[in-house]
Amino acid sequence: MSKAVLMQGNWACVEGALYAGMRFYSGYPITPSTEIAELSAQKLPLYGGKFIQMEDEISGIAAAIGASISGTKSMTATSGPGFSLKQENIGYAAMTEVPLVIVNVMRVGPSTGLPTASSQADIMQARFGSHGDYPIIAVSPNSVTETFTLTVRAFNLAEKYRTPVMFLTDETIGHAREPIVLPKPGELPIYDRVQPADGEEYMPFRVEPGEIVPRMPAYGRGFRYNMSGLFHTETGFPSNSPENAQAQIDRMFAKIYDNVDDIVTYEEFELDDAELVFVTYGSTSRSVIPAIKSLRKQGYKVGMFRAITLWPSPAKQIEALAERVKHIVVAEMNRGQYLQEVARLVKGKVPVTHIGRANSEILLPSEIEALAKEVLS
Amino acid sequence: MSKAVLMQGNWACVEGALYAGMRFYSGYPITPSTEIAELSAQKLPLYGGKFIQMEDEISGIAAAIGASISGTKSMTATSGPGFSLKQENIGYAAMTEVPLVIVNVMRVGPSTGLPTASSQADIMQARFGSHGDYPIIAVSPNSVTETFTLTVRAFNLAEKYRTPVMFLTDETIGHAREPIVLPKPGELPIYDRVQPADGEEYMPFRVEPGEIVPRMPAYGRGFRYNMSGLFHTETGFPSNSPENAQAQIDRMFAKIYDNVDDIVTYEEFELDDAELVFVTYGSTSRSVIPAIKSLRKQGYKVGMFRAITLWPSPAKQIEALAERVKHIVVAEMNRGQYLQEVARLVKGKVPVTHIGRANSEILLPSEIEALAKEVLS
Amino acid sequence: MKREDLQLLQKREWCKGCGICVAFCPTKVLIIDTDDKVTIANEDACIKCRQCEQRCPDYAIFLEEASDV
Amino acid sequence: MKREDLQLLQKREWCKGCGICVAFCPTKVLIIDTDDKVTIANEDACIKCRQCEQRCPDYAIFLEEASDV
Amino acid sequence: MRSSQLVEKYFRTKNLPHIWCPGCSLGIATRSLVVAIDELGLDKNKTVIVSGIGCSSRAVGYLDFNTIHTTHGRALAFATGVKLANPELHVIVISGDGDASAIGGNHLIHAARRNIDLTLLIFNNNIYGMTGGQFSPTTPHAALGTTAPFGVVEQPFDLVKLAEGAGATYVARGTAFHVNPLVKYYKNAIEHKGFSMVETICICPTYYGRQNKSGTAVQMMHWLKDSFVLNTAYDKMPEEKRQGKHVYGEFVKKDLPEYVEEYVGIIERLKGEEDA
Amino acid sequence: MRSSQLVEKYFRTKNLPHIWCPGCSLGIATRSLVVAIDELGLDKNKTVIVSGIGCSSRAVGYLDFNTIHTTHGRALAFATGVKLANPELHVIVISGDGDASAIGGNHLIHAARRNIDLTLLIFNNNIYGMTGGQFSPTTPHAALGTTAPFGVVEQPFDLVKLAEGAGATYVARGTAFHVNPLVKYYKNAIEHKGFSMVETICICPTYYGRQNKSGTAVQMMHWLKDSFVLNTAYDKMPEEKRQGKHVYGEFVKKDLPEYVEEYVGIIERLKGEEDA
Amino acid sequence: MHKEIRLTGSGGQGVILMGIILAEAAVEKGLQAIQSQSYGPEARGGASKCEVILSDQPIDFPKVLEPNILVALTQDGANKYAHGLGEDCLAIFDESVEVPENLGTKNVFSYPIIETARITLGKSIVSNIVTLGVFCELTDIYTREELLSAILQRVPKGSEVLNERAFDEGIKLVRRA
């Protein structure tokens, strides 16, 4: 086994991205995501890759989409205000089905808020921040090590499903330094987008039999096609046909929602006989776990369900939980965002409580413990 | 009674805004909202008001916020892609509690989508499109006449609650021409922000006893204070204190959620003995009503609940419905956005079905009728 | 390629009848007909200057080597 | 106001000891003391040119009419 | 009837005729670009054309290259990613005056400053065509637009000066009437190493023309012919003759380190250090 | 100990001392503005100072006027609304180089083009200070930034040329060392009818200085002193003396119709027509 | 009374104005009305559609479901939008349009509307007003005065005489036939 090294979450994100094959980064600095840009600037040229600091976040994502279209795995990173600015082009990437990893190192909003403090309050924005109906994938790590592996996975999902993938981490994990054992090349699987074969007759938005998404050739190979944020047919050219629009958007949703079992990952902790379950994600799980350990010692039957994939949500699993347990508590660093999704899925079968805030103070295990006792009494 | 005149929805919006006291409009043209800019450009100078076409949507909302801060009732209008671009500054307006009306004449997304076709797919974006936790108010009209009256109400709500109010209309209503009887001056109530009295000792973010929001003086009157998108104390100056952040954001949510009974309006149609209820809003209600009329004639007990205020949602009313009826169908021009809110509120008490799409074809009464029959059989 | 070898050709379906080629043809070769499309009325006068082709917004009139036609 | 009427004053709590006033005082009136703050070491040499005041980033040194003090 | 060999070679003829209005000069500018590309002998597979949103931006749908129809105003930013990720590509951006200089103004000045090897063609019809005739940042003072019913209050951009002020290393202006020089500028711009911009003065008979009583497309083309003068000729004209005249020509042509080349230089240097 | 009368009159002294680093020149620029305001005798209640986000933009928190600390890059756009809605106000914008010319570049060129009566003060420290030392659009070529670990590949903006190219009617550049001319430019800018911009060359010893081994704040101030030359003097300098010199001074001063005045003119005209 | 009217033509023909005039004339008579249009990016050249519903009852659904009256001035418009017609639908075509097969109604009229505008009146731009004349005469929704007054309120100052003539030429087309 390789040796553990101490590494910051934001650095692990860049290391993971490079491991996954990122060769292009464009963005605009913003606290607390800036280290991702800084390390990308340092490292990418060593890999023959490119870093560019753009004039703002809008062009930060636009350049990354352009690079990805041309055939290069790309990433952009930001925090709250920048994430808001990127929303229009997130919709563009979803519509044109361009693989892309978008990192949001969450801080406290709204607006400039508390720029140096941690939150998880951009969860719903990640799902609904751009206009119109569109599907996305979002994942959230809870440690430096998982930041690395999940970044690799984010790139794989982006390539496999031709979709923007949101990597939702936060100041707590992004700025924490923890030991990590970096995997060796080949140790983690790497997925590259499927390209048409040379000379193949190519229809840019047609899915070939047995495949999930349309093939996507790198530029320069001879497949000249058109990309557009307008509704387009299989040919890539715009069309106003309602039937076509319906078929295309249905396909875009299906590629994600028909594959939730592949896309969705989660962690279960002490769930076997749990009567109360904390549904949580990302850094907040680090507050929940010690609370559970302590409660278990005191004989309370409590467990944790940690969503690693936030969107699409682990709906099946949460629905199943609602059949099994007596109480669900959603723990998150906001005023109740994932709560909405969980409550919707639970359909009133068991009570759903919330614990959360976004005022710069992370949840304490003791608070969580106290709530559990209150709920269970 | 005054005479009815034929008027386009987008024009009625401008007429309503002028009636409510709008004296500043800034924006950037985009289909299908452009007529709002065009008519504002024509009319505002006649009222001594100002219109400015800004360089993009970001500055479109920024200038409107600036004008409102200075003491002038302001509006900006846009459609999908522009709404996405405005998100960062929507958060700013929420955080600084600046009265503002933001019109979104919805079209089909995602991305450039179908620019000339109608949808209701920016509903969730209106609620969650900016980063962080913040409250907003959103209303949605279903006719030209209601476009007028509800625009007036949007301004009143914005002033009363010191908040951005989203006016969510769509291409169907925005471009339709219908007869409208314009109310005479004085016929509808007009609300102006509460200002401190001359010479009063002023604390810019303190709520005076018995009032809902901090007073907001116009510029030039001698109250010099600071506004910031950072968390700020009552003084208006930034603070990193978690306690202060919690108190301020709690207050901002409370000013809306403690006053839902004042803010929330809705329409009920044939609800008395209804077994199946359509929950709908905006233009889609125009498809639902004829379906209900037809179904009633055939003896089906169906009714409609139309949310006029979408956010905060009419939660109490929808919860009450769930106790009373046998089935709820959410009808909307998207893939199931308000559905999420309704399903969450219904808590599994009755089945919730969805009918919707956003492919440029509005829902037909016959489709709705067919679904109702299927559900009821 | 010699000018003499060029032939004046039309893609008539694409013509939108804007009249630009007609207006700027130095030798008045072209007219707009009653269908609101261009017609070559006076081919002999054509000096093969290509101004019509260069300015036709709709690629509806052009010159090409006779052999290619 | 005459130069002679001006008095060199400090708002010592605000001084961050950057040394800018010291460096650009034409007559070497000022020094940085062991507290890393500015001290008026040679007041007599002061020609009341205000350069220290103009360039102090922290408003920690300034000149004002003696009577106002 | 078939269309010309040039058109068949470079256009997606199944998408033609295009949807531009009768007499709209966007078709002229688009063809001029194709002539330039043909004369330069660019490889279609290594040429990328990126556009934003607008009537002008619709051009990419008709052109048989790698084409990207992006979001309004952002074409240069997308193009920056394409070019930097893949330096062997020729990357050309087509943009309207609104797309390039209203919502997209920031990307214009930054691409110019960076001196990245992109070619920006602004099809400037002095109006927002696609959305129906609102004034743009290049609409002349006092002209009419649907959002300027009392005449435009603002001053217009001189796009040539703007690009120059931002640091562009090749800047030219042509018109849809003066096709031969236009093709030449397009060629020079594409061949230029660094950021190049060519403004093409276009006509929009439908919206600009109707509102401003500019007459038919033919009359507007006459106006281009009569009021635009080559810069070198203009400089020699006596003051009184300059009245009402506008200039076209090449305005900036200079050498500065090109962004992508400089960046690749760093990669090479680091590789050298590693190998050493 | 109390602070100076000037400071007590115009600063929110309870927020002082400010949080800027020791030797940061932002305090000098901010004080210079206050001197200008004082000398012009502006009414504090009718003066609005708007900023974006950055170290520079923090200035508004210390200034006792109507102040708005907006979002990053957008200050000019907010200010446009304030001024147009309420023309009797003096509206001044404080912005960093990143705030004004990176993310905010578009609003800069459009405010300049529109010739709206705002005064933009760019506190240019050639770096993103607030976020910890990333290079900005004005960082010199080859200098170091945390996101330019191998030296900046891009070319920098000349903000004076940029504003001029965009159409600004008053443009000046001063430095945090040359305080007297700086105050003069601020005054002239505020008094100018139309859009005015003053670039103030600042030092950021903490991030720019450390990365680029520019020495202490004092050494950086010496550099300002030694390398900046008044434009009129520069023009007279022999070529060899110009090496390594930069210029400050007033660069553009011209009259063009001012936006708000023109707009109010339309209102008056329409009122006239109505009354008639 | 409940009439669903669909008007189609090409972008420049003023089809939408025609719809607005019909709706305004109806509102003037105290009827309910709703007018809407559909257009795409190609509307400038391609087919445009305008719909009007008139009723003595409040109108719920804003779009035409089954037109009672159809007007098609161009072939494109006819091909694209002349479907879903009821048996009794009154279908009015310009003479230049080849009436689509399987129209669903037998109630079909063709008149040289555009030619009348271009040749008789010398301005093809008034085709829409000629059409309104035809419409007025073929239906009994409006009196000549009602529709004419709505027209005159909408047309540019100075063109009233021309437009009244156009309207009357439309009426004559029907009477003559």
Next chain:
Amino acid sequence: MHKEIRLTGSGGQGVILMGIILAEAAVEKGLQAIQSQSYGPEARGGASKCEVILSDQPIDFPKVLEPNILVALTQDGANKYAHGLGEDCLAIFDESVEVPENLGTKNVFSYPIIETARITLGKSIVSNIVTLGVFCELTDIYTREELLSAILQRVPKGSEVLNERAFDEGIKLVRRA
């Protein structure tokens, strides 16, 4: 073993680097560690805080709940962050700091750390390394060699000798006392 360490000082004192070195030295020994910091806009001048947790078990909660060791180099830092200390907490202060009342622990040490750096070593920038010497000597988490090796990997090339001296001066401060 589970140690929660809180380090505070002013922005320029290298408090965060100190935390990183402690964590890296721990990881080198095979321990688990997590380091975090908090900072606001005023961090450059104001109080900065760095936290390190060391453990032989996986560390769940990433922040210090009750410090086992506290270091405060400035008064500001002490005032702001020297609270919530356990009874046995080891509290280390620079001599210039007035130890806050009601500290909660009696286990308090003060040394002239900054003075040592500035006067003995001639570089106030090495205060943090002097502190590490004190830390090393007062605790039994690391051997001198373990911590020194972590230090030498982090300090700029060419400054190794100075830093080793600084570290040893810190150790001496404790031994001398």
